[in-house]
Amino acid sequence: MSDLETLTIDVNGFPTRIWRKGSGPKIGFLAGLGGLPRWIPFLDELARSRTVIVPSLPGFPGGDRGHSVLDSHLDWLLALREILDKADLAGADLVGSSVGASLAAEVAALWPATVGKLALIAPFGLFDEKNPPTDPWAQRGDAVAGLMCADPENWKALKSPPDGTNSVEWPIEQVRASEAAARIFWPLGNTRIEKRLRLIKAPTLLVWGEGDRIMPRAYAAAFAAGIAGPTTTRFIANAGHLAELDQPAAVASAILGFLGNR
Amino acid sequence: MKLMWFHLMPYTELPEDFRDANPSVWVDIHSSLFDPKRAHLMYNDFMDELEYAAEVGFDAICVNEHHSNGYGLMPSPNLIASSLARRTRDTAICVMGNSLALYNPPTRVAEEFAMIDVISGGRLIAGFPVGTPMDTCYAYGTNPSQLRERYHEAHDLVIRAWTEKDTFAFNGRFNQQRYVNVWPRPVQNPHPPIWVPGGGSVETWRWCAEMNYVYCYLSYYGYKAGRATMDGFWSEMDRLGKDRNPYQAGFLQFVGVAESRQQAFDLYGEAAEYFYGRCLHVDPKWATPPGYTSEGSQRAGIESQVKKAADAGVRGKSTGERFAAVAREMDAIVENGYVIIGSPDEVAEQLREVATQLNVGHLMLLLQFGNMSKDLTRYNTKLFAEQVMPKLRDVHASWTDHWWPQPMESAERADVPAFVPKLAAE
Numbered sequence: 001m002s003d004l005e006t007l008t009i010d011v012n013g014f015p016t017r018i019w020r021k022g023s024g025p026k027i028g029f030l031a032g033l034g035g036l037p038r039w040i041p042f043l044d045e046l047a048r049s050r051t052v053i054v055p056s057l058p059g060f061p062g063g064d065r066g067h068s069v070l071d072s073h074l075d076w077l078l079a080l081r082e083i084l085d086k087a088d089l090a091g092a093d094l095v096g097s098s099v100g101a102s103l104a105a106e107v108a109a110l111w112p113a114t115v116g117k118l119a120l121i122a123p124f125g126l127f128d129e130k131n132p133p134t135d136p137w138a139q140r141g142d143a144v145a146g147l148m149c150a151d152p153e154n155w156k157a158l159k160s161p162p163d164g165t166n167s168v169e170w171p172i173e174q175v176r177a178s179e180a181a182a183r184i185f186w187p188l189g190n191t192r193i194e195k196r197l198r199l200i201k202a203p204t205l206l207v208w209g210e211g212d213r214i215m216p217r218a219y220a221a222a223f224a225a226g227i228a229g230p231t232t233t234r235f236i237a238n239a240g241h242l243a244e245l246d247q248p249a250a251v252a253s254a255i256l257g258f259l260g261n262r
Numbered sequence: 263m264k265l266m267w268f269h270l271m272p273y274t275e276l277p278e279d280f281r282d283a284n285p286s287v288w289v290d291i292h293s294s295l296f297d298p299k300r301a302h303l304m305y306n307d308f309m310d311e312l313e314y315a316a317e318v319g320f321d322a323i324c325v326n327e328h329h330s331n332g333y334g335l336m337p338s339p340n341l342i343a344s345s346l347a348r349r350t351r352d353t354a355i356c357v358m359g360n361s362l363a364l365y366n367p368p369t370r371v372a373e374e375f376a377m378i379d380v381i382s383g384g385r386l387i388a389g390f391p392v393g394t395p396m397d398t399c400y401a402y403g404t405n406p407s408q409l410r411e412r413y414h415e416a417h418d419l420v421i422r423a424w425t426e427k428d429t430f431a432f433n434g435r436f437n438q439q440r441y442v443n444v445w446p447r448p449v450q451n452p453h454p455p456i457w458v459p460g461g462g463s464v465e466t467w468r469w470c471a472e473m474n475y476v477y478c479y480l481s482y483y484g485y486k487a488g489r490a491t492m493d494g495f496w497s498e499m500d501r502l503g504k505d506r507n508p509y510q511a512g513f514l515q516f517v518g519v520a521e522s523r524q525q526a527f528d529l530y531g532e533a534a535e536y537f538y539g540r541c542l543h544v545d546p547k548w549a550t551p552p553g554y555t556s557e558g559s560q561r562a563g564i565e566s567q568v569k570k571a572a573d574a575g576v577r578g579k580s581t582g583e584r585f586a587a588v589a590r591e592m593d594a595i596v597e598n599g600y601v602i603i604g605s606p607d608e609v610a611e612q613l614r615e616v617a618t619q620l621n622v623g624h625l626m627l628l629l630q631f632g633n634m635s636k637d638l639t640r641y642n643t644k645l646f647a648e649q650v651m652p653k654l655r656d657v658h659a660s661w662t663d664h665w666w667p668q669p670m671e672s673a674e675r676a677d678v679p680a681f682v683p684k685l686a687a688e
Contacts (some may be wrong), residue, residue: 067407068407071408071435071436137406137551137552138400138547138548138551139547140545140546140547141546141550143547167564168561168564168565171560171564172557172560172561172564175552175553175555175557175560176552176557178552178553179406179407179552179553180407181552182405182406182407182551182552182553183405183407183408183553186399186403186405186406186407187399187403187405
């Protein structure tokens with residue numbers, strides 16, 4: 001496995017981080033709520049047999065204040081398309097989690113040739129009044145970790161400042177990640193993606209933590225029913241909304257098994 | 263100095279166990295707690311109280327905007343203001359204010375404020391708050407990541423709508439209107455004075471300074487907690503080389519006047535504890551929509567906590583943290599300066615100190631708060647007007663208030679006949 005490389009691309013004038021590690025066929029990962037303030041074990045699991053490329057999304061850690069110029073859903077999708085191209089991910093398999101999964105699905109719908117196979121971990125984008133997702137932006141501070149992960153410690157490990165970090169800028173960066181997600185998905189998480197799911201022709205894996213307290217499990221079936229391409233759904237035991245943080249090996253193994261050898 | 267009478271219009275019959283039995287007074291307060299027939303009486307009492315304040319000589323009567331809120335029954339302060347415009351003659355009417363980003367299109371604010379200004383003969387003070395997280399992001403669903411940009415754009419649109427002579431097209435980032443042409447136009451030229459209630463953000467201080475608007479700090483925590491914020495405003499004004507004209511500032515203060523301090527303590531304790539105990543029971547989950555607080559303000563807050571600066575108790579604390587830390591017993595309420603109480607002399611002395619130390623020319627006084635009865639409100643208001651007000655008139659007398667409404671000449675204004683109900687027998 002090669003060392004982690006960090007590249008920087010320009011997106012609408014904002015420096016945007018690209019991580020790259022491993023060898024073999026390329027696979028892209030778009031992170032979920034909270035973004036990636038640090039490298040996570042899940043990415044190492046993927047990098048064992050693949051070249052993992054991880055672009056930051058605008059406003060998420062590594063994405064500077066790129067969200068601040070994106071006013072509409074179209075703005076976001078065009079920025080993402082540009083990011084995937086500049087990250088050398090055009091045509092590669094694409095994995096996304098949570099809010100990132102929703103955007104991965106959008107790209108697969110709008111630009112089918114840009115995405116090989118698709119793996120979506122508990123994507124945002126739908127809203128069922130009778131079974132609404134939990135509002136991630138109206139929570140007491142101490143409740144968040146337990147909503148994001150089955151084991152709250154996994155979220156805390158993602159978010160706790162590493163030794164020697166700037167104690168002022170680190171917390172601001174974490175709030176910014178939450179703001180960037182809100183900028184796309186406020187207030188309901190409903191981007192009306194249901195209108196575009198039928199355009200997704202890519203074979204798609206839906207991955208859901210059995211203990212997801214943000215996005216109800218029933219949404220897996222709704223995505224599966226809407227997507228035109230063949231879908232497979234896998235529930236992961238002892239995992240919450242960000243299943244890749246709770247069960248990195250199991251989620252990576254489900255995804256790599258689905259993608260197969262290319 | 264100017265003494266202004268402010269009403270929040272709190273629902274006065276929240277149950278005794280409200281705090282324990284309900285998650286929040288705001289956003290998701292339960293509808294079963296609202297009795298429309300009781301609220302009918304409350305609204306009418308409150309409007310009587312505002313009219314009474316005008317009658318006994320307060321310089322302005324003030325109303326504000328809240329949504330889904332058990333202590334603020336004015337989703338539309340403009341409705342109350344339009345009624346007050348007809349029932350008062352010379353008192354300024356301060357709408358504090360309309361949360362610009364919530365109106366679609368924002369020219370609605372230009373229109374309604376112009377209507378109030380025209381009906382009142384030019385007595386309107388136009389308040390432009392961003393609005394609280396609870397009102398804007400949760401009750402109204404506005405995206406917190408766009409709220410401030412939308413606010414600033416709406417402000418630009420409203421000002422242009424008031425001042426441009428010809429119909430124009432507005433090509434904004436969030437608002438596009440092909441034909442902007444507000445009828446009526448405001449009486450005041452070029453437009454009513456603009457006051458901006460804000461928290462302690464550097465951006466808001468700078469904006470008020472640069473735009474020559476009045477900065478108002480509407481805190482429920484009194485002059486002791488407000489000191490750091492007002493000092494911040496004035497040091498920003500100094501930095502920009504602006505005059506320290508106290509009339510460019512407003513400050514909210516709860517007051518209870520009686521014959522003696524002990525009597526005031528006894529008379530106003532219940533209403534104060536009702537307000538700080540029940541009305542400020544806000545679930546902290548509604549306090550921090552991401553993006554609502556600018557990164558500059560977050561940075562200032564974190565840095566002042568790191569440095570253990572004097573203002574760390576205010577800055578960098580979220581609304582929720584402030585609510586959670588609030589004192590709820592009358593002893594502490596008075597000790598912390600949330601409510602100023604005492605005999606007329608004692609209250610006058612304390613308010614003189616507040617106005618001088620905070621350098622504030624506009625005191626917005628809450629003389630009704632919590633579940634205070636109409637009788638007690640009237641007593642408080644009357645005693646203040648007769649025995650406190652005269653003792654404060656000389657404060658800041660050397661400065662000119664450039665931010666006060668300029669109404670039409672009295673002789674030009676319509677006579678507004680007093681309302682006389684017809685007897686059924688007539």
